[in-house]
Every structure is written in C-alpha cells, then in structure tokens.
Amino acid sequence: MPLLEVSKLSKSFGGLVALYNFNLAVEQGELIGLIGPNGAGKTTVFNLLTGLYPPSSGKMVFAGKDLRGKKPHQITRMGIARTFQNIRLFGNLTVLDNVKIAYQSGHNYGLIPAFFRLPPFQKKEKEIEEASLELLEIFRLRERAGERAANLPYGEQRRLEIARALATKPRLLLLDEPAAGMNPQETKELQSLIRWIRDHFQLTVILIEHDMSLVMGVCERVVVLDYGSIIAEGTPEEIKEDPRVIEAYLGEEGVAS
Amino acid sequence: MQEFFQQLLNGLSLGSIYALIAVGYTMVYGIIQLINFAHGDVLMVGAYVGLGMALAGFGLVPSILVAMLVCAVLGVVLERVAYRPLRNASRLAALTSAIGASLFLEYGMMAVFSPRTRSYPVLLPDKIYNFYGIRIATKDFLILGTTLVLVVFLQYIVYRTKTGKAMRAVSFDKDAARLMGINVDSTIAVTFALGSALAAAAGVLIGIYFNAVYPLMGLMPGLKAFVAAVLGGIGNIPGAMVGGILLGMTEALVSGYGGSMFRDAVAFAILILILLVKPTGLLGTRVEEKV
Amino acid sequence: MKEKNWFQTLIIFIVLFAVYGVVQLGISENLISDYYQTNIFLAGINIILAATLNLINGFTGHLSLGHAGFMAVGAYTSVVVTMKLGYPFPLAVLAGMVFAAVVGFIIGLPTLRLRGDYLAIATLGFGEIIRVILVNVEYLGGATGILGIPRLVNWTWLFWGTVLTLVLIRNFVRSSHGRACLAIRENEIAAEMMGVNSTYYKVLAFVLGAAGAGFAGSLYAHYFYVIQPSKFSFLLSFDILVMVMVGGLGSLTGSCVGALLLTVLSALLQNFPEFRMVLYAVMLIISAIYRPQGLFGDKEISAQLLSRWGGIFRATSRSE
Numbered sequence: 001m002p003l004l005e006v007s008k009l010s011k012s013f014g015g016l017v018a019l020y021n022f023n024l025a026v027e028q029g030e031l032i033g034l035i036g037p038n039g040a041g042k043t044t045v046f047n048l049l050t051g052l053y054p055p056s057s058g059k060m061v062f063a064g065k066d067l068r069g070k071k072p073h074q075i076t077r078m079g080i081a082r083t084f085q086n087i088r089l090f091g092n093l094t095v096l097d098n099v100k101i102a103y104q105s106g107h108n109y110g111l112i113p114a115f116f117r118l119p120p121f122q123k124k125e126k127e128i129e130e131a132s133l134e135l136l137e138i139f140r141l142r143e144r145a146g147e148r149a150a151n152l153p154y155g156e157q158r159r160l161e162i163a164r165a166l167a168t169k170p171r172l173l174l175l176d177e178p179a180a181g182m183n184p185q186e187t188k189e190l191q192s193l194i195r196w197i198r199d200h201f202q203l204t205v206i207l208i209e210h211d212m213s214l215v216m217g218v219c220e221r222v223v224v225l226d227y228g229s230i231i232a233e234g235t236p237e238e239i240k241e242d243p244r245v246i247e248a249y250l251g252e253e254g255v256a257s
Numbered sequence: 258m259q260e261f262f263q264q265l266l267n268g269l270s271l272g273s274i275y276a277l278i279a280v281g282y283t284m285v286y287g288i289i290q291l292i293n294f295a296h297g298d299v300l301m302v303g304a305y306v307g308l309g310m311a312l313a314g315f316g317l318v319p320s321i322l323v324a325m326l327v328c329a330v331l332g333v334v335l336e337r338v339a340y341r342p343l344r345n346a347s348r349l350a351a352l353t354s355a356i357g358a359s360l361f362l363e364y365g366m367m368a369v370f371s372p373r374t375r376s377y378p379v380l381l382p383d384k385i386y387n388f389y390g391i392r393i394a395t396k397d398f399l400i401l402g403t404t405l406v407l408v409v410f411l412q413y414i415v416y417r418t419k420t421g422k423a424m425r426a427v428s429f430d431k432d433a434a435r436l437m438g439i440n441v442d443s444t445i446a447v448t449f450a451l452g453s454a455l456a457a458a459a460g461v462l463i464g465i466y467f468n469a470v471y472p473l474m475g476l477m478p479g480l481k482a483f484v485a486a487v488l489g490g491i492g493n494i495p496g497a498m499v500g501g502i503l504l505g506m507t508e509a510l511v512s513g514y515g516g517s518m519f520r521d522a523v524a525f526a527i528l529i530l531i532l533l534v535k536p537t538g539l540l541g542t543r544v545e546e547k548v
Numbered sequence: 549m550k551e552k553n554w555f556q557t558l559i560i561f562i563v564l565f566a567v568y569g570v571v572q573l574g575i576s577e578n579l580i581s582d583y584y585q586t587n588i589f590l591a592g593i594n595i596i597l598a599a600t601l602n603l604i605n606g607f608t609g610h611l612s613l614g615h616a617g618f619m620a621v622g623a624y625t626s627v628v629v630t631m632k633l634g635y636p637f638p639l640a641v642l643a644g645m646v647f648a649a650v651v652g653f654i655i656g657l658p659t660l661r662l663r664g665d666y667l668a669i670a671t672l673g674f675g676e677i678i679r680v681i682l683v684n685v686e687y688l689g690g691a692t693g694i695l696g697i698p699r700l701v702n703w704t705w706l707f708w709g710t711v712l713t714l715v716l717i718r719n720f721v722r723s724s725h726g727r728a729c730l731a732i733r734e735n736e737i738a739a740e741m742m743g744v745n746s747t748y749y750k751v752l753a754f755v756l757g758a759a760g761a762g763f764a765g766s767l768y769a770h771y772f773y774v775i776q777p778s779k780f781s782f783l784l785s786f787d788i789l790v791m792v793m794v795g796g797l798g799s800l801t802g803s804c805v806g807a808l809l810l811t812v813l814s815a816l817l818q819n820f821p822e823f824r825m826v827l828y829a830v831m832l833i834i835s836a837i838y839r840p841q842g843l844f845g846d847k848e849i850s851a852q853l854l855s856r857w858g859g860i861f862r863a864t865s866r867s868e
Contacts, residue, residue, distance in 0.1 A: 050741060072740035082741060090734035093727075101731045104724040105743025111752075114723035115716050121723060128724065168743050292665060342837045350836045352611045352668055353793055357832030360786060364825035372822075476782075480673050487666065518684045525673040532658045532666065 001064065003028045003204050004049075004172060009058030011044055018044045020228045022058070026172070031198055031205045033219035033236075035212075037248060040225040042208045043085060046174050050082050051075045063171065077105060081170035083161040085177045085208075091150035095141055095160060098149050099132040102167035132167065139163040155186045159193075166197065172204045173197075179211045187211055191218050216240070224248065259390045264513035265506055270397045272505020273404035274466065277459040278482035279489070279497035280411065281452030287428040287492035288448045289344065294355035295335055296456055297479015298362035303328045303457025304464040304474060305366065308377055317380045321403070321461050325454040332453025333446045341442070366472040374471040377464050400462050407458055408498065414451065415494065424448055428492065481508075481524040488531050490541020499539060568707050575703055587815050589771055592706045593764050594807035596713045598791040599800055600760025605789070606797035607721055608753040609733030610660065614671030615761045615788045617678040620780035621648040622762025623769040624682065627694050630770070637700040641766045648762025649755045656754040661747050667754075675782050682777035693776030694769075701771040709767060713760060718800055720756070729753050733798075783825070787814070790828045793835045801848045 004026040011019040019041040026032060034042050047053045049060060051072040060067040067075060081102075090098050107128055113121040136142045139159045144152060149160060158178055165173060175194070179187045191214055198205050209215045215222060216236040224232040224239060226248040232239060239245055278300060285293045303324040310320035339358040343351040386393045415421035423444045426434040435441050463478060464470045485504045489496025504524060512520040531538065571588065574580040580588070597615060604612045622644035629640035651674075659670040683691045720726050728749045731739035740746050769775045787810060795806025817824040 052737065071745070072737075073743050073745045076741055076743040084738065088735045088738035088741075090731050090738065092734055093730055097727055097730070100724070101727050101739070101744065102742040104727065108724055111720075111725060114725050115719050117719055124724070164742065292669060294668075339833050339837075346836070347609070348665055349605065349609055349611055349797070352665065353789070354833050354836035356613070356668075356786070356789070357829045357836065360825055360829035360832065364822045364829060368822035368826060477676070480669060480676075483669050484673075518680070521680055522677045525670065525677055528666070528670055528673070529655070529658045532661075 002026055003063060005059075005061045006045075006049075007059045009045075009048060009060060010056045011041075011048055011053060012056050017228050019048070022225075022228075022230060024223065026204055026206065028171075028204055029198070029202065031194070031218060031220050032207065033215040033222040034206055034208045034225065035210070035215055035222060035239075036225035036231075040248075041228040042225055043176055044228075045225075046082055046176055046206075046208065049075075049174065050080060073105070076168050076170075079169070079171035080174065081165035081168045081172070082174035083158075083165050083176055083178060085180065087157050087161055089149040089157060089160060089164070091148065093149060094146055095136065095149050095152065096129075096132055096145040098160060098164050099135055099167045100128050102164045103132050103135075104128050105168060135163050135167055154181055158182065158190075162193075162197070166201060170203065172206070175205065175207045175209075177208055177210060179209055179214050184213075187214055190214065194218050260513070261510075263391050264509045266391060266393065266397065267513070268506030268509030269502060270400045270466065270505070271509055272502035273400050274459050274462050274501075275478065275482050275485045275505050276498040276501025277404055277407060277455050277462075278478055279485040279501040280408075280494055281456045282483050283486040283489070283492055283494060283497040284424075284448050284452045286486065287494075288424065288445055289340070291340065291348075291351050291355065292483065293340075293449075293452075294352070294479075295339075295358040295362055296452070297475030297477075297482070298359050298366075299328050299331055299335070299453045299475070300456040300460035300463070300478060301366065301470075301472060301475035302331055302362060303453075303460030304470045305370070305460075306457070307461035308375060308464060308470050311378050311380055317399070320380070321458055324457040324461050328457035328460075329450040329454040332449035332456075335453075336446055336449040341445075363472050363476075370472070372472055374469050376468045376470065380465065396466055400466065403458060403462060407455060411451065411455065411494070420444070420447055477521060484524040484528045487538055488527060490538025493538065493540050496538055496540035503539075564711060568703075571707070572703050587811060589701075589706055590815075591808055591811040592710045593768050594788070594791060594811050595710050595804050596764040596767070597761060597788045598795065598803040598807040599714055599717055600757045600764070601788050602792045602795075602797065602800065602803045603717055603720070603729075603760070604754050604757040605792055606799070606803075607726065607733065608729040608750055609797075610750060610754070611665070611668040612671045612754065612757065613668050613782065613785045613789065614655070614675040615757070616780045616782060616784035617671070617675030618648045618652060618758040618761035619765035619768070619784070620675075620678050620682065620775075620777070621651050621758075622765030623775050623780070624688055624694075624765075625762070626766030627697055627769050627775060628688075630700065631694070631697060637770065640770075641763060644766035645759040645762040648765070649759040652755045652758025653751065656751045656758075660750040660754060672782060672785070675780070675785055679777045679781055682780075691777060693774060693779075695774050697769055697773050697775065699771060699773060701767050706767060706771070709763070713763065714800060714804070717760075721800070725749070725752070730798075786825075786828065790831055793832060799848055 002025040004024070006022060006024045009019060009022040010017070022041075022045060034045065036042055044053070048055050049067065051067065051070050051074070055068065062075075062078060062080060065078060067078075070078070090101065093101075107124055109120040109124045112118065133142060133145065136145055139162070141156060141160055141163060144156065149157065152160060158181075162175070162178065178194070179190055182190060194205065194207070195218060197203060207215065207219060219236060222234065222236055222239045223230055224242075224245050231244045231248060232242045234242070278296065282293060282296055285291065285296070306327045307320040307324040310323050311317075315323075335358055339354045340351065343354050381395050381399060384395050415424060423434070423439045424447065426437065426439055427441055427444045431441055434444075459478070460475070463474065481504060482501065485500035486497045487500070488504060489498070489500030504527065507527065508520050508523050511523050571580070575585060597619065601612065601615050604610055625647040626637075626640035626644035629635050629643045630637055655670055655674050656667070659667045682688055682693075688694065721729070728739065728744045729752075731742065731744055732746050732749055736746050791806035791810045792803055793806070794809060795802030795804070813827075814824060817827070
C-alpha cells in the first residue's frame with residue numbers, strides 16, 4: 001500500500017481551475033520531484049495535502065487515513081510536514097524556540113504543571129530542549145540557538161525551516177522550493193542534505209523546485225504539472241527528453257526554433 | 258399586523274442609515290483590510306458640521322453637502338496621518354492606531370465643544386402622513402431619499418468611472434494594480450474620502466432622526482454598521498446595504514416588541530451568529546488567503 | 549547557571565518582601581495618606597489588568613477591547629457571592645474569575661475561530677452590552693450600582709495577588725503552551741503547520757485573560773466599597789490598552805511600568821478627563837507608528853538588561 005495516495009484531486013478558486021484531476025501514489029521512502037512553470041498548481045498540491053485549502057473534489061489518503069476535512073495541525077500530527085516557498089519562520093522568536101514549538105506538539109504537558117512548574121513540566125521541557133538542540137546540531141545551527149530567527153542569513157533560514165519541519169516527526173516531508181535564493185554552492189549542500197535526512201529519518205519526500213540541477217540530482221521520480229494537470233511523469237532522464245515538458249517550459253516557439 | 262409594518266418601516270429608516278455607514282466600512286476594509294475604528298467618529302464630526310451649518314441659517318441640502326465635503330477631507334487626513342504609515346505594519350499596530358484616531362476625535366471634540374448634547378434646529382416641516390394606519394414622518398422620507406440618491410451616486414462611481422475601476426483593482430490585488438500604473442496611494446485616499454462623505458451624510462441624518470448630537474454619538478452606530486458590513490459580507494458594497502437594512506429592521510422589531518433594553522445587544526448577537534453560521538456574510542464569497 | 553538562578557530568585561524574594569513590608573508598615577502606622585493608598589491599590593489592579601490583557605494582545609497577537617467588561621463580570625459576580633449569598637471572599641474571587649472566563653469563552657470561540665481581527669469589534673460591543681445590562685438589572689442596583697460592599701481586600705491580598713498573577717502569566721508564557729501562543733502571533737499558518745491547534749490556543753489565551761480581568765474586578769469591588777456600571781465603560785478598556793501598548797506588547801515588566809505610569813498620569817490629570825483621553829489617543833497612535841514594541845518591546849527588565857544599560861557589556865559580549 002502506498003504511503004500517500006491522491007486520486008482525481010481538483011481545486012478551483014471561483015472560476016479559476018488551479019488543479020485538475022491530479023493523481024499521485026507515493027511509496028514509503030521515495031523522493032519525488034514536482035516541477036512545472038509558475039502557476040502550474042504545484043504549491044496548491046501542498047496546500048491541499050496539508051489542509052490549508054479544502055479540495056473541490058478528489059481523494060487524499062495518507063497511511064490509510066483520509067485527509068479530507070482535517071485541520072492543518074491534525075494533518076501535521078498524522079505525519080505530514082512542510083516548508084514554505086516564502087519562508088514562514090517565527091521571526092521574533094529564537095532559533096531554538098522555533099524548533100521547540102514544532103517538537104512539542106507530540107510531547108506536551110497540562111496547563112497546571114505549566115502554571116506551577118511541576119515535575120512534568122521540568123521533565124518534558126528538558127526533553128524538548130535536548131531533542132531540539134540535537135536537531136539544530138544536525139543542521140549546523142546550534143551556535144545560533146539563542147538568536148532571533150529573523151536575523152539569520154537567508155540560507156540558514158531555509159535550513160531552519162527544514163529543521164523545524166523535521167521536529168514534528170513527519171513520515172512525509174513536503175519541501176516547497178527549498179533552494180530558492182541559494183547560490184550554487186548552497187544548493188549543492190542542500191542536495192546532499194535532502195538525501196541524508198531522507199535516509200537518516202526514513203522519510204518520504206516530495207520536492208517542489210525550479211532549480212533543475214537539484215531536481216535531477218536528487219529525485220528518483222519527477223512529476224510535471226502544467227495548467228493544473230499532470231503532463232508527464234517518469235525518471236529524471238525520461239523527463240529531460242519529453243517533448244511536452246520542453247514545450248511547457250519553453251513555449252511552442254522555443255520548440256520550433 | 259399594522260404595528261408590524263410600522264416597525265418594519267421604522268427599521269427601514271434606521272437600516273438605511275446603518276447601510277450608509279456600513280458601505281464606508283466595507284469599502285475601506287475591502288481596500289486595505291483594516292477595520293477603520295474612527296469611521297463612527299467621522300460620522301459624529303459630520304453631524305457637528307451639519308449642525309453648525311444649520312445653526313448658521315443654511316438649509317438642509319447645503320448642510321449635508323458641506324458636512325460631506327469636510328468629512329471627505331477629514332477621511333483623507335486620517336488615512337494619511339494614522340493609517341498610511343502602518344500599511345505594512347502588523348495588523349495589531351494598525352488597529353491600535355485606528356483606535357487612537359477614534360479616541361482622538363471623540364475626546365478632541367469633547368474638549369472643544371463640551372460633552373453636552375445638542376439638537377438640530379427645525380430644518381423641515383415635521384409632518385406625519387398616514388397610509389392605511391402606518392405613520393410616515395417627513396424624516397423618514399428624508400432618510401430614504403438621501404440614502405437612495407447617495408447609493409446610486411456611489412454605484413455610478415464604483416462601476417462606471419475610471420476611479421471606481423481603480424478602486425476595484427486595488428482591492429483585488431494591490432501589487433498588480435500598481436504594476437498596471439494605478440496610483441495605489443491616491444486610490445486608497447479616494448476610498449477614504451468617499452466612505453467618510455457617506456458617513457457624514459449619515460451623521461446629519463442621525464442627528465435629525467434622534468435629535469441629538471454629542472461627541473460619543475458615533476460609537477454605537479459605528480459598531481453596528483460594522484456588524485452590518487460583516488452580515489452582508491465584508492468588502493461587498495451591496496452586501497453592506499442589505500446588511501444595514503436587515504439589521505435596522507431586526508433592531509426595530511426587537512425594540513418594538515418589548516425588548517428595547519436589548520436593542521443594542523441585537524447587533525452583537527447577530528455578529529456572533531453570522532460568524533458561527535456563515536462567516537463570509539450573506540453576499541460575501543469565500544476569500545482564501547494565499548499561502 | 550543554576551546557582552545564579554537561585555541567587556536571582558532569592559534577590560527577587562527579598563525585594564518583594566521589602567516592598568510588601570514597607571508599604572504595610574506605612575499603612576498600619578498611617579504614614580501613607582488615603583489618597584496615596586487609593587492610588588497604590590489602583591496601581592496594583594492596573595498591573596493585573598495590563599498583564600492579563602498583554603496575554604491576549606501581546607503574546608497571542610489579538611486585539612481585545614473588552615477587558616473592562618470582563619472586569620465588571622468579575623466584580624459583580626464576586627459581590628453577589630459575598631453580599632447576597634454570604635459566602636466567603638476567596639470563593640467569591642473564584643466565582644468571579646470562572647464566570648468571567650465562561651463569558652470570555654462564549655465571545656471568544658466564534659470570533660477567534662475565524663477572523664481574529666473581528667475580536668476587537670466583538671469585545672468592544674460586548675463591553676458596552678454588559679454595561680447596558682447592568683444598568684437595567686434591578687437586582688444588581690441598576691445605574692447606581694451596589695453600595696456598601698465590605699472591604700475584604702487589604703494590602704496583603706492585593707500585593708500577593710498581583711505577584712501571583714505575574715508569576716503565573718510568566719510561567720505560562722515560558723511553557724510549551726505560551727510558546728504556542730507566541731507562534732500564533734508570529735505566523736498563524738506556520739504555527740498550525742507545526743502542529744499547534746491555533747483555535748484552541750487563541751481561545752485559551754483569551755479565556756485566561758478574561759479570568760484575570762475577573763480577578764482584578766473582584767479585588768476592586770471589595771476594596772472600593774462601590775461598583776457602578778459606568779466605572780466599567782469602554783474608556784477603562786482603552787486605558788488598559790494604552791498601558792499595554794506603552795509598556796510593550798509581549799513584555800510583562802513593560803506592562804507593570806505602563807500600568808504604573810498611567811496610574812500616575814490619571815491621578816495627575818483627573819481634573820482634565822478630556823485632555824487625558826486626547827493625550828492617550830496621541831500616545832496610542834505614536835506608539836503604534838513609531839514604536840509598536842513599546843518602551844520595552846518584548847524584552848523583560850532583568851539584571852542583564854539593567855547591567856547592559858549600566859554600560860557593563862560582559863553579558864552581551866558572548867553574542868558577538
């Protein structure tokens with residue numbers, strides 16, 4: 001049974017069809033790239049999967065459970081985490097707090113222990129702090145733990161977003177343009193990082209990306225969206241040769257010339 | 258039954274006033290997504306200006322027009338001083354500034370003109386007509402007539418002029434509108450001017466209808482008009498009118514049938530209800546935040 | 549690190565007991581006049597009000613304008629419990645807080661579930677309705693209110709009540725629950741996506757804030773002998789908002805300073821009420837535009853901050 005099974009998923013805003021009849025089956029451990037021109041509906045897929053928008057029609061089943069009608073935080077607790085195209089860190093909070101917030105959803109204590117600092121508070125807080133620092137260590141952000149997240153350089157903000165997403169202990173990680181704004185060197189590092197976290201955390205990853213070197217270098221399977229529909233699907237090599245993909249990216253004139 | 262229709266008519270008058278105020282709220286909310294807390298106080302200033310004109314011996318029409326003009330300017334100034342610097346700030350900061358503006362107008366007015374309640378001189382013959390047992394006063398004609406004229410005028414501006422087109426474009430997508438060469442700042446200013454002018458007209462009408470002008474007179478009508486705007490679907494002009502009239506009628510019926518103590522509570526009960534049942538309002542469409 | 553914390557706590561306790569003891573002595577020996585006593589009590593109640601409102605406005609990022617209304621609910625409920633039902637005062641305080649919290653829940657749930665920015669209007673309207681209802685209910689004394697309330701609150705109650713409120717709020721804010729509230733303030737969508745149930749936490753913060761206002765109300769009623777609906781008008785809500793804004797959204801010590809500052813200002817300007825409100829209005833606009841973070845931002849006054857101001861940089865050098 002696939003980890004995630006999406007069938008005939010559609011979404012329209014008013015008259016505008018953002019996504020039409022989207023089908024995708026993802027096996028445990030896969031690393032899938034989702035590409036397509038701007039406005040093709042890639043982020044819409046993520047927004048539907050994470051419960052930010054209700055779908056207009058179609059089915060989404062994750063680990064045997066229906067995702068429709070679930071609130072975003074419920075979906076997160078079911079094991080789907082994501083990053084955002086436009087970074088959405090908790091800018092005025094410290095780097096450490098950013099991770100703690102994500103980590104604590106599964107490791108909480110009641111209100112009374114919080115108000116009076118009772119033993120459960122002490123114990124869990126220690127646990128949350130240690131685990132969060134450990135995660136920051138992996139992402140080489142431990143020295144930054146006490147800084148305001150908004151003060152980090154761009155590349156580190158992107159890394160922190162991934163670290164924060166991982167703190168929710170996901171089985172499926174959705175990365176929305178993680179390489180946007182990174183230089184080639186950083187992108188290369190990101191490539192090995194993505195592979196490494198997939199193996200280390202036994203994750204399944206879906207990646208939206210415009211940087212073709214990253215997609216081709218890291219993904220085992222690529223799905224191409226255009227105007228809300230899938231126009232091609234296959235290994236990176238197959239996708240590179242597919243005339244429909246080339247047309248979608250370069251336009252008809254591009255093909256002709 | 259006759260009593261019922263009488264209350265309905267009273268509600269229609271009251272509701273038209275709410276509608277006039279609600280339209281201003283909804284226009285401003287539609288264009289900058291800010292609850293203009295000072296809107297009710299612009300109404301109060303309008304009532305004072307109209308009163309001043311009337312006391313100086315001017316007739317009804319010039320009084321309303323001058324009040325509208327003065328408040329249009331006031332609206333632009335408010336936007337410039339208290340709202341524009343905060344356009345990219347947090348929502349909370351913008352709301353706080355709006356509240357500050359509201360307090361400033363209320364207590365500034367109180368400091369200058371004292372908290373005393375004043376009343377309009379007689380501007381039109383106080384006659385009551387009787388249609389099959391339903392009493393209609395000249396006031397009611399005045400209110401319904403003024404509202405109708407202003408609403409038609411507004412519809413013309415929003416849907417038939419270039420400025421109106423710019424307003425709709427800006428409320429739809431500020432950045433895209435700017436790229437199309439629309440001057441976003443001045444479009445927002447025009448929106449404030451229009452909304453404030455309508456509020457001023459409503460202020461004069463309220464002053465005449467309840468025969469009372471005082472510095473805090475804008476508070477309750479302002480709050481209720483906001484509820485009317487939400488009821489109709491915030492950001493939606495026809496919605497604000499429908500919401501205003503519905504609210505006015507509900508309120509009149511409640512107070513007419515013995516619940517006068519709760520007439521002020523009606524609006525907020527409606528607000529809570531509409532948020533629970535149909536948060537987008539009666540005519541509103543669902544707006545999803547872009548992620 | 550641990551030892552330093554203990555040391556700090558000890559210092560704080562010594563300072564607290566010193567302040568408590570000195571004022572207590574002043575009151576028992578009649579060294580502090582009634583005028584100053586009144587203002588000291590007002591200051592304490594204002595601190596509770598500002599700190600609990602900050603929980604909603606500053607830490608969770610949603611504007612509430614109904615704090616005076618919740619205070620009224622607490623005040624009237626507690627007075628009914630002590631005067632009309634004859635139960636002991638602690639029970640009355642509890643009842644006042646619980647009832648204020650319940651009312652807060654009824655208003656907060658529908659408004660916060662959807663659009664946080666409607667909360668401002670809903671709470672402002674609610675505050676006014678509370679006032680209108682109080683004026684019209686004969687049982688509660690109508691517009692004249694309730695007179696002759698026994699003075700059951702003394703300096704001990706007020707001082708330790710204020711300290712307890714501050715400690716509890718601080719503990720809440722620095723717990724996982726408080727972090728969830730901060731996350732919502734910073735970015736609600738991201739907070740949801742990190743597994744934070746945003747509706748639950750928004751309503752929770754609002755209800756806790758309302759309960760705190762109810763606490764302040766019951767202390768107020770049982771110190772000043774009299775409660776009247778007009779005392780709890782929206783003007784009081786605005787006063788509290790100004791305290792929070794001036795002190796800094798998200799700073800508890802800021803709220804204390806803001807509350808003290810405004811208590812002094814209102815005492816000085818009590819003969820010029822209109823001028824006072826115009827001044828507050830200007831303070832609100834200016835603080836929103838130029839310093840939305842208030843005097844202290846979300847910083848707390850701490851030994852570290854003070855030593856930094858004193859020009860001793862050893863605390864900051866490690867962050868370079």
